[in-house]
Amino acid sequence: MAKFRTRARTLDMLGRQQIAGIPTAISELFKNAHDAYADHVEIDYYRSDGLFLLRDDGVGMSQEDFTTRWLTLGTESKFDLKRKPPRDLSKTKRPMLGEKGIGRLAIATIGPQVLVLTRAKSENGASDLTVAFINWSIFELPGVDLDEIDIPIRTFSSGSIPSAQDVADMVHEFRVNAKNIGNRIEKNWLNKIEEELDRFIVDPQEIDLYNRKLSLKGKCHGTHFIIKPANQLLMDDIDGDNTKGKGSRVGKATPLKKALLGFSDTMNPASKNLIKTSFRDHKKEQLEVELIAEDDFFNHDEFLRADHRFSGDFDN
Ligand SMILES: Nc1ncnc2c1ncn2[C@@H]1O[C@H](COP(=O)(O)OP(=O)(O)OP(=O)(O)O)[C@@H](O)[C@H]1O
Numbered sequence: 001m002a003k004f005r006t007r008a009r010t011l012d013m014l015g016r017q018q019i020a021g022i023p024t025a026i027s028e029l030f031k032n033a034h035d036a037y038a039d040h041v042e043i044d045y046y047r048s049d050g051l052f053l054l055r056d057d058g059v060g061m062s063q064e065d066f067t068t069r070w071l072t073l074g075t076e077s078k079f080d081l082k083r084k085p086p087r088d089l090s091k092t093k094r095p096m097l098g099e100k101g102i103g104r105l106a107i108a109t110i111g112p113q114v115l116v117l118t119r120a121k122s123e124n125g126a127s128d129l130t131v132a133f134i135n136w137s138i139f140e141l142p143g144v145d146l147d148e149i150d151i152p153i154r155t156f157s158s159g160s161i162p163s164a165q166d167v168a169d170m171v172h173e174f175r176v177n178a179k180n181i182g183n184r185i186e187k188n189w190l191n192k193i194e195e196e197l198d199r200f201i202v203d204p205q206e207i208d209l210y211n212r213k214l215s216l217k218g219k220c221h222g223t224h225f226i227i228k229p230a231n232q233l234l235m236d237d238i239d240g241d242n243t244k245g246k247g248s249r250v251g252k253a254t255p256l257k258k259a260l261l262g263f264s265d266t267m268n269p270a271s272k273n274l275i276k277t278s279f280r281d282h283k284k285e286q287l288e289v290e291l292i293a294e295d296d297f298f299n300h301d302e303f304l305r306a307d308h309r310f311s312g313d314f315d316n
């Protein structure tokens with residue numbers, strides 16, 4: 001008898017390599033926030049230091065959910081009735097957008113390393129916060145098996161947020177494991193990873209103060225991703241081709257707008273928007289631009305003026 005073994009590269013191929021680009025990766029994360037019954041999913045991108053934050057206020061994940069769902073490849077969402085994703089019973093049932101169980105791996109396209117912070121919504125509003133650090137570049141190394149890679153994961157008691165030192169400790173843990181793997185294969189591979197790890201200086205307690213609506217303190221819940229440094233290509237996706245019709249509807253929409261505008265219905269006033277999306281591009285210290293504002297997409301008047309309209313229902 002024999003078994004299939006899984007190389008670490010598989011994860012890189014399922015995520016970073018098969019996704020069309022950063023806008024598509026973001027839309028995968030928006031879909032996950034929708035499936036987690038979030039009211040808001042918001043991005044803040046700080047160009048000055050390449051910090052990229054994506055935060056939702058959905059049902060979040062307990063540590064068990066995190067290991068059995070987020071850290072498990074091919075998570076079954078639709079097909080296994082016993083392992084259905086958590087639902088927020090206080091809200092109208094949403095049709096689930098998740099299907100394959102690999103969408104979140106696309107996050108590796110946005111930047112090479114991420115701190116995930118997630119707190120599950122619970123009856124008494126006081127579940128622990130689960131935090132994990134992942135550097136995705138390690139999944140590009142040849143000759144490494146998936147189960148050789150350790151993911152530092154910690155829990156913080158209800159209401160508390162990790163400090164910059166906690167993050168540094170997790171990054172250190174990751175570094176020790178990466179060095180052991182690197183020494184076994186070829187040391188050169190390690191340099192890139194070490195440089196990235198050096199750049200991951202992040203203080204979640206300070207970041208939590210940036211946006212009180214999307215905090216993880218107290219009784220708040222949801223899932224936050226802190227990515228640093230964001231991929232340089234993100235700037236091109238945002239700026240697009242600036243030579244034509246800048247900012248106007250007749251001009252060419254940037255790849256980012258094409259992928260993310262209209263995530264929720266802006267054309268039908270009767271439809272209650274299930275989730276509000278936002279992408280704030282902090283170009284400079286005092287200059288913040290909203291990239292996917294609702295009125296940038298087709299509104300109700302424009303919908304009424306359209307030449308053709310279809311009406312109907314969707315079955316299963
Ligand atoms: N923002 C989030 N909040 C809560 N749970 C999440 C979040 N993102 C992912 N998850 C959990 O992780 C699982 C895996 O997500 P992933 O996007 O990889 O797969 P999926 O959404 O089930 O399917 P697809 O590959 O079609 O997107 C989800 O089913 C969900 O249980």
Ligand SMILES: [Mg+2]
Nearest residue numbers: 032098103104
């Ligand atoms: Mg998904």
